[in-house]
Amino acid sequence: MTLALRPLTPADAARAAVLHAQGFADAWSEASLSGLIAEPNVLALGAQAGSALIAFALFQSAAGDTELLTIATDPARRGEGHGRRLIEAALAPLAAAGNTRLLLEVAEDNAPARHLYAGLGFTLDGRRKGYYTAGRAAPVDALLMSRPLGG
């Protein structure tokens, strides 16, 4: 089966919404994902395996900073390197567009995501106490992380 990274179009929003709902308790709607994918300051990348979109990531840039808005991999395809490849593929184009930092927020109890980000050189900038509540018995802190782009 062929594997490829490609830009998303709004036509991918329905599948992206399924992937998002499989990864997050506060699922984003197809309409909101479609809107984000269409925004000129959003880089939307997907991992395609044969005819199926199996992972995607959205990056939004403003004033030299880029935020990783979301990233999700099909639960059956996690741990195969798709998350890492999506972020790595975004680094050069984001830097070439003049962005100098890539920022994100991650729940303190999200071990796979924290492992992914640590491996890509993200470091801790701060935390938001009790930021995540959806789908949880008790609130969990958000860790604010970043890494340089380019240079």
Ligand SMILES: CC(C)(COP(=O)(O)OP(=O)(O)OC[C@H]1O[C@@H](n2cnc3c(N)ncnc32)[C@H](O)[C@@H]1OP(=O)(O)O)[C@@H](O)C(=O)NCCC(=O)NCCS
């Ligand atoms: C976080 C997520 C996107 C990672 O996607 P993925 O395609 O599985 O990522 P990769 O296969 O590239 O794995 C990245 C690293 O995490 C590690 N990892 C994967 N699953 C793990 C787990 N359950 N526990 C600890 N580490 C794990 C991998 O070993 C890999 O490390 P390595 O590069 O040192 O080998 C995926 O787990 C997911 O969709 N989670 C639900 C949504 C989510 O939490 N998104 C992030 C919100 S901040």
